[in-house]
Amino acid sequence: MSSTDAAKPTRHLRIGVDVGGTNTDGVILDPLQASSPGKGILAWHKAPTTTNPSAGINDAITAMFESAAISPSEVASVTIGTTHFVNAVVERDASRLAAVAVLRLCGPFSKHAPPCVDWPDDMRQMILGHYALLKGGLEVDGNLISDIDEREIKEQCAIIREMGIKSVVINGVFSPIDTLERQEERAAAIVKAELPGCDVVCSKDVANLGFLERENAAILNASILSFARKTIKSFQEPIKRLGLHCPVFITQNDGTVLSGEMAAKLPIRTFSSGPTNSMRGAAFLAQGQISEAVMVVDIGGTTTDVGLLHANGFPRQQAAYSDLAGIRVNFSCPDIKSIGLGGGSIVRKTDRGLTIGPDSVGHKLQQEAIIFGGSTITATDCMVQAEPDLDIGNGELAKNLLTDEQLSLFKKALQGKIEKAIDKMKTSPDDIPVLLVGGGAILSPNKLRGASRVLKPEWSQVANAIGAAMARVSAVVDTVKSTEHKSNAQLLEEISKEAIEKTVSAGASRASVEVVEQEALPLQYIAHKTRFIVRAAGDFDQEKIQAQEASKEDHGESDNDMGQYERLPKRPETTPKQHIDVDIDTSTYRPTVKNRVWYISETDAEWIATGCYILGTGGGGSPYSHLVRLKQELRKGAIVRVVNPHDLADDDQVGCGGGVGSPTVGIEKLPADELLEAQDELFRVCPNPATHMISIEIGGGNGLQAMILGASTNMDLPAVDGDWMGRAYPTKWQTTPVVFNERSPIWSPIAMSDGNGNVVVMPRATSDLAVERILRAALAQMGSSTGCAESPVSGAETKRWVVEHTISQAWRIGRGVARARKENRVDNVAESIIEECGGSGAGRVLWKGKIVGVERTLRGGYVYGECFIEGVDVRQDDDGLQQDGAAPPSFQGRIKIPFKNENIAALRVREDGQDEGQEDVLAIAPDLITVIDAQNGEAIGTPEYRYGLLVVVLGLAASDKWTGSQRGIDLGGPAGFGIDHLAFRPLGAFVKPRSVIDEFDRAL
Known part of the structure; x- marks a missing residue:
């Protein structure tokens, strides 16, 4: 025995298995030999996925043990990647999805956007069993909206028990930054005590800031918990049967791992792990050849997946929100782009030349491709004709499939598709190394435009299993801190230490942990507040993990194993009104306009919201949550009316209201009734009540507020088709009434409410600039998100000052976007x-x-x-x-x-x-x-x-x-x-937006 062998720990080998929809791939890897020419790969296996994943895992590991003569006692860990959990959601499988109750700790906030409000109807009806809005929640600065109420939580538990629901989600406003009050944890303890054996999911354990999206993710997670436990147990059974006394890990979306125990609690974190495994496996195979960001191109049988792997070894993540089965979520997912190109892509000869895909024979390649005796021309057949040295199938059968000219077109088209996909994912025009993996990697040439190098590493066909085997441990801290007394650098250092400790607690060895991502995002309209996001990662602490594993006893599936849930009828008062989406023909749709009044539909509202954000010029905040509220009002039977400003009487009184504050606060603390409360307080000191409402700005979320306010039960006023900006501006003095300067101040009296019982009223002010400064100061003490009510102006003044027909303009912009999508333009x-x-x-x-x-x-x-x-x-x-x-x-x-x-x-x-x-x-x-x-x-x-x-x-x-x-x-x-060195120069001539009312009025 060599000294090197003697120094090896007894358990040091890693097994990686990726259970895909088509194939189950496996690899046994010795990390101590990772830098050797053989990369430490001792055995690998690829076979079709079995109906029972346990059998497929067993077969893969058994085959690898036999080929490499490896003892189970040498294996330190088994890591599995799987699509089973995400498939349960995507396939809407009621047998794998349980009913969920949702308890919000929100105080008066979020009442206009109930849980699952934006879900597809079938998913909402299947999963949402009950919800309640309870006391609790935090402001962005950590102050309480209100404390939780144990009594009302227990009351809800009694209802949940009666309904037979066994999964509960608890979601608190700003819970991801709640380190002191621990409201979600305290509420969860009450629920567990009241409902023994019930699954309880705290939203802060699932995702970060973004109230609705985090809640959506937590609900999906809770719904598949029982199925996840059964699945993970089925993964662990063959490991034990094979005599492997080692921990079993599951890969998660960001390229790191969860213990089997944690994966059973947070299965949603595994939803997008497959592409990540391929990317990290590719990088492992290319180690020593690259030390920078790299593009990974995974060419399979049906699709080509392209993603950017950062120099830190982790994939670039998607933007803040992603879509899963029509549900908006914000858990971490790799930014992967897929195109319809693979080894099984069907090639067709046409009068105009040649087409490749996007349809494919997929996993039936060995039955249907020409080189395997089939009758369908595939991309693999054509590549074998172009490269006769390829040892795939019977090359003789592919000799005369294409003419020389067609073959040239085929190769050029293949190369063009891959190059375009790579360029789409690049973050700079510079060339970047490209790693080709997957069974279809033979399709790609060795040189690609935009690639500094093209690498096709050995064993790339099982890169996903290699990525699973070599996955690391990570943790993320996403929080909001004050920068008043500490610099960003000091705070990043503190948060980085917290992320490191969190990673060590997750199972990483302290010596290997490093910070791999840092981001600081200042919060708009909030002085001295910044959102920090820090990610740390490290290698397994094998000794600690094995010690923990040895101390565990097998207690079966779980203390929470409750079998199939009994599906009881949902209470109608807690189930949102069913709504069936209708496919609108954008070319023939006509808005409802009668007698000079435009009656807003859900389609109108969606188009207007799209246009409002475009008119926001980057600001104003996303209209999404406000659109959700407006659609809710319409579904409840509200009548939303819009009138032309030219139809106003001179003595009409046009009121104004809108939200003020930080968009970051707005994604977490959803509106209560602050806008209505501000209006009510204003009219106590304002002698002339409003007869109409107008939005202060059409840009962003405020563009919908006149319609929302007008449709409210205690106002019932039409909205004016116009606003005071024609876009979005950051301050109240940047409004057209101030431009005209016919009286000053315009915005006095004014009222502002935080929706939680605090109201500021300014009966008088010296100027509109003073109004802005005073309200901004109060805003910081009112949660950095409020509703304002501005004193009404006359109809005559409105007609002089208004930027007219901007709701119509937003509608037309939204319609244009909808048409372009519908018509693929x-x-x-x-x-x-x-x-x-x-x-x-x-x-x-x-x-x-x-x-x-x-x-x-x-x-x-x-x-x-x-x-x-x-x-x-x-x-x-x-x-x-x-x-x-x-x-x-x-x-x-x-x-x-x-x-x-x-x-x-x-x-x-x-x-x-x-x-x-x-x-x-x-x-x-x-x-x-x-x-x-x-x-x-x-x-x-x-x-x-x-x-x-x-x-x-x-x-x-x-x-x-x-x-x-x-x-x-x-x-x-x-x-x-504040930019004085540049002068305004118009880019064109303004054209007044055409009124929807003028165009579609049926009385004309």
Whole structure:
């Protein structure tokens, strides 16, 4: 025995198994030999997945033991990747999904967006059994909204017991930052005591900030717990039968692992682990050859999955929210793009040439492909013809499938599809190493445009199992801290220590743990508050894990094993009203307008919300939660009316209201009745009650508020088709009534409510600037999110000051986006939006490209920053892929967009590095500069700017209410944002939006 062998620990081998929908892959790996030419791979196995995953795992490990003569006593761990849990949700399998009760700790907040409100109807009816809104919740600064009430939690437990529900979710406002009150944990202890044997899921254990999305994820997690326990037990059984006395781990979405025990509690964290395993396995196989970020291209039988693996060894994650079976969630998922290209892709000869996929013979390749005696021409057949040396099937059968010209077209098309997919995922125009894995990797050439190197490592066909075997342990801390007395650097250091300790507790060896990600995001409108996100990762502490495993006894499935749940009828009072979505024909849809009144439908509301965010010029906050509320009101029977401002009588009184505060607070503390409370308090001191409502800004979430307020039960007022900005601005003095300056202050008296019993009323003020400063100071003490009510103005004043028909404009923009999607014209959605806003003379596409840099800082409660966009072609082909990466001449180079919550300007960056001059201004406020996602036409707000997003930058001419006077330009232009060295230069001629009422009034 060599000295090296003597130094080896008894248990040091790792087994990785990936149980996929088609194949079960396995590998046995010696990490001590990872740097050797053989990468420490002692055995590998690939076979079709069995109906019973336990049998497939058993067969894979048994085969590998036999081929490598390995003793079970040498195995330190088994790590399994699986799609079983996500399949249960995607397939809507009622036998694997249990009913769930939801207890919100929210005080008066979130009442207008009940649990599962935005779910597909069938999923909501299947899973949501009961919900209740209870006392509790925190403000963003950690202060209490209210403390939990043990008595009311026990009352709800009695209801849950009576209904026979065995899974409970507890979700508290700002619970992810609750380290002192521990409200969710305290509530969970009460539920467990009242309902022994019940599964209780705390939302903070599942996901981070984002109230509805975190709750959705927690509900899905709770629903599959019983199935998850059974599945994980079935995974563990063959391990024990084979004499493997070692821990079993399950891979999770971010490329790290959970213990079997934790995976049984948090199965949702495994939903997207398959692609991540492939990426990390590819990086392991290429170690020693790369030390930078790398693009992993996994070519299977049906699809090609492309993802970016950072230099830290972890995949790039998706944006804040993702969609799972039509449900919006915010748990961590890798950013993977899939295209219809694989070894089984069907190749067809047409009069116009050749097509490849996107349909595929998939796992039937060995039965249906030509080289295996089948009758279907596949991409593998054509590649064997092109490369006769490939030892796959019977190459003789593929000799004359294609002509030389067709074969050339085939190879060019293959290469083009792969290159486009890679370019779509890149975060800079620089070349990047590309790792090819998967059974279909033979399809790719050895040189690709955009790739600095193309590597096809050995054993790449089982990269997913290798990634599972070598997965690490990680932990994330996502919190909000005050920066008043400590710098970002000091706080990051403290939070990093917390993340490291959390990772060690999860099973990592302390010496191996390192911080792999850090992010600091200042909170808008909140002085001295920043959101910090820190991730740490490390290798297994094998000795500790084995000691823990040895101390465990086998108690069967779980103390919580309750078998199949009894499905009892849901109480009608707790089940949201059923709503059936209707597929709208966007080309023929007509809004309901009668006698000069527009009656808003759900379709109208959705289109208006889309348009509002685009008109928000990066600010105003996402309208999503407000849209959910408006649709809820409509489903309850509310009548939402909109009238033309020109139909107002001179003595009408037009009230105004809207939300004020940080969008980050808004994603967590959903509205209560603060808007209505502010209106009620205002009318106590205001002699003239409102007869109509108008939104202070059409941009962002406030664009829906006039309709929401008008439809409320105690107001029932029509909304005016217009607003006081025509976009979004960060301050109240940046409004058109202030521009006209016919009286001052305009916004006095004014009232502000936090929705939790605290109201500020200002009967008098010296100026609108004073109103802004005083309310901002109060805002910080009122949870950084409030509702405001501004004193009504007369109908005559409204007709002079209003930016008219902006609800109509938002509706038309939303309709244009919907049509582009419906007709597969997302490529020219920007041009469609411009056409809806008056045509080429009223706006233009300023830039198309990729976000390659974002810088943010907090000053005076506002987030200032710059977004850098590199010019690239963002068009799509039939596979949803980006076209050739080179940008058209007009978009070559780079621009930057400075912002103060909203976008201020679009400036071309000079290649000589000199400061921008007047000639470099593409557009500047008060003209509207808005950034939209090139892939779906949706607006992207300044908080959502991130590296790698493909975007289109639009410029729209501002209303002449702003540009018609020097005062308007001063207040709404660059000087109003604190930029004095740039002058306003209009990008086009404003065209007044066409009124929906004027166009569709049936009385005409």
